[in-house]
Amino acid sequence: MQSVPFLSLAIWIPILFGVAVLRLGSDRHPQRARWLSLIGSIVGLLLTLPLISGFDNHEAGMQFVEFRNWLPEFGVAWRLGIDGISMWLVVLTAFTTLVIVIASWESITVRVAQYFGAFLILSGLMVGTFAATDGMLFFVFFEATLIPLYLLIGTWGHARRTYAAVKFFFFSFGGSLLMLLSMLYLYSQSHTFDMSAWHNLTLGFVPQVLVFIGFFAAFAVKVPMWPFHTWLPDVHLEAPTGATVLMAMLKLGGYGFLRFTLPITPDAAHFFAPVIITLSLVAVVYSSLLALAQTDMTKLLAYSTVAHMGLVTLGLFLFNQIGTEGAIVQMISYGFVSGALLLSVGVLFDRTKTRTIAAYGGVVNVMPRYATFMMLFCMANVGLPGTSGFVGEFMVIMGAIRVNFWIGAIATTTVVLSAAYTLWMYKRVIFGAVANKSVAKLADIGRRETLIFASLAALVLAVGIYPKPMTDAIELSAANLVAQAGRTKQPTDEAANANTDAVRAGSAGADVRAVSLTERSPT
Secondary structure, three states, X not given: OOOOOHHHHHHHHHHHHHHHHHHHOEOOEHHXXXXXXXXXXXXXXXXXXXXXXXXOOOOOOXXXXXXXXXXXXXXXXXXXXXXXXXXXXXXXXXXXXXXXXXXXXXXXXXXXXXXXXXXXXXXXXXXXXXXXXXXXXXXXXXHHOHHHHHHHHHHHOOOOXXXXXXXXXXXXXXXXXXXXXXXXXXXXXXXXXXXXXXHOOOOOHHHHHHHHHHHHHHHHHHOOOOOOOOHHHHHHHHOOHHHHHHHHHOOHHHHHHHHHHHHHOHHHHHHHHHHHHHHHHHHHHHHHHHHHOOXXXXXXXXXXXXXXXXXXXXXXXXXXXXXXXXXXXXHHHHHHHHHHHHHHHHHHXXXXXXXXXXXXXXXXXXXXXXHHHHHHHHHHHHOOOOOHHHHHHHHHHHHHHHHOHHHHHHHHHHHHHHHHHHHHHHHHHHOOOOOOHHHHOXXXXXXXXXXXXXXXXXXXXXXXXXXXXXXXXXXXXXXHHHHHHHOOOOOOHHHHHHHHHHHHHHHHHHHHHHHHHHHHOOO
């Protein structure tokens, strides 16, 4: 099965369908664009299913590996592969694309073909980012995602969409330039862009620090990590629902830390770990308090994302098995929890054109099915046992306690604070008497919206009740990552002495051989 290029197909099929939608669709024939997009997203998801069925949980290395020479003179190649971490992110990408296509079926009425085409192309680029094992190929995919995201925010967003799109672009692009410098330095040391070769490089402490800073600048923005998160509330407020859901569900920043900073610069990662752990704990507490102060549902969820992703960066820099696994599970799980909540807000916004909490009240009286699904997603956001939100949070907190009790204690406040702002929002929007005529006229979710919410609810419950399939696939990859992050890569004095001794022994041997030859040679 691994002889079939499933990863290349998962990348190019959505892109080709996106191009077809742009070519064949138009505002005069919006249904053609919608159906082509639906077919393309279904095919894209089906192509990822063999990755799950054919994945070997007992193998820590890359699987479904593909290699084609691209620019051999520069050491650049079409290198693809997935492990237990990237596999789930590839599947989540394809699933998210299908969800967004169905969710946007009726809400997008202007430039329909361009909207769906941009999403399909973005989906393929995202899969490429998660599957790339070549540094330059990763960079190309990573940067290419900015183009459709910029267009989606700037074209189909709200009143301040241009400001939000430009802010997002420059925040991301500025960090990416520093990442490129780090990659070029690694290339100068290894003469290849093969990421596995980078993992085996021996770098001094100062080069590690500089390379770490370059990668950190790119990935901290994408997590988003406090205080580099300021673009997120603006994008959540101004972007169309589909774009906010995609950015919430797909965690490029956390994945970048896993693939680059931890295995390539372990000494620098340990050096900066106290700072990053501190920033992560500040994000958990401070962003949760900011969420409590919000009057807009989308902005509240934006700060909730910053707080929950603080647990991801915390878990990654604990350097123990359970913390790392918990961070990965949290990154994947919170992707579809936050996506489900943003879709829930989008349902109300499509009907009333407002996301202000005070504009609602008593929604359960007119939308009981909607209220039921939103309750489940809110409980997952809180981290209720039995939902996917609990699994990752619990593992990260346990990992933190093993390092330091007080770090774990501060991290635990996320449970209380997320319950405070999530239930505060839910109570005011859903419960009570019908607040006004706009709420009284609301229609409950139909079959299309029920299908979307039921699919997301099934994921939330499946991971919460039985996370073993996910954790089994992640376990060996996470263990390998912890081992790479735990070993020093600086040239040690012992190694230097050993090298010196070897050189001296080699020189002495050369002298002996020279004398021997001289003695045997005729005088």
